[in-house]
Amino acid sequence: MTEEQLSSPETWVNNISPKSYRLLIFRRYLYRALLLAAIASFFYGLAWNYSTRRYLKGFSDAIVPLQGLPEEKTEALLGWLREEPDRRGTFMERTNLRDPVGIVQDTRLLKVCGSASNAFVNLAEAAGLRTRRLLLLDASGGTKHVVVEVKWDERWVVVDPSFRSVFRDQSGRALTKEDLRNPEIFRDAISRIPNYKPTYTFDHTVHIHLTRIPLLGSFLRRALNFLFPQWEEVVNWGYFPENPSLWPILASLPLFLLGVFVRLIVRCYDREQLGSETFGMRRRLLETGRVFLHRSA
Secondary structure: OOHHHHOOHHHHHHOOOHHHHHHHHHHHHHHHHHHHHHHHHHHHHHHHHHHHHHHHHHHHHOOOOOOOOHHHHHHHHHHHHHHOOOOOOOHHHOOOOOOHHHHHOOOOHHHOHHHHHHHHHHHHHHOOOOEEEEEEEOOOOOEEEEEEEEEEOOEEEEEEOOOOEEOEOOOOOEOEHHHHOOHHHHHHHHOOOOOOOOOOOOOOEEOOOHHHOOOOHHHHHHHHHHHOOOHHHHOOOOOOOOOHHHHHHHHHHHHHHHHHHHHHHHHHHHHHHOOOOOOOHHHHHHHHHHHHHHHHO
């Protein structure tokens, strides 16, 4: 079919069935819908993230000394957790358990190791501290406890937000996860943390639980450990799981790529099956639609 023939609505209608026309319309609106969904998801995530960051910044400024050292800021956050000011206690049933804003407003969530670590990490980041979540694993690879590493000068010291404590030795020196892998140092450190469970050891630790990825998780971790032994230390991998406001932004990328892919498929179909390029297709579809409506009237 030549371009001159396709430019005539009557010729177009005679050479395309109603079913093919509906499929063509569907494919074209599908990629447009995907691209619009990607754009909407991206800007929704930006707005959500901005409002979350702004709230947490104001919250942390009321707790943490603005010009304090990393140790002073850390102790200020732990002091706020120890005080447990009166906050609404019925929020737990309605909030996303990873939503930073909801967590800092619910006393019960601040007693759970995962959500307490979430609150500490997000408030610490808002206060200018460098932090990263640390998962303590059992022998089977499951998570038995969650703590946080905070960078003091050049050292990543371990903090337990759910127990409101910094791990320290007899001299008061803050300890790293490497220090706490020594059984004697570990036993001595937890003797100064009331009710700390001796089973929460640091023998096996990770920053992100790749084994939760179906089928590929264990293989992916082994591959990354082999190719890039320090990959977990380079990036704060726990930041994205602990910040739901970033999820729509991340979701926008596959939506956008899928929309582009569908667009390419439609374009190839036009070229191969209909013998035309996509140039001028919108006008022909509108004209054809009017012809179909006129004939069915």
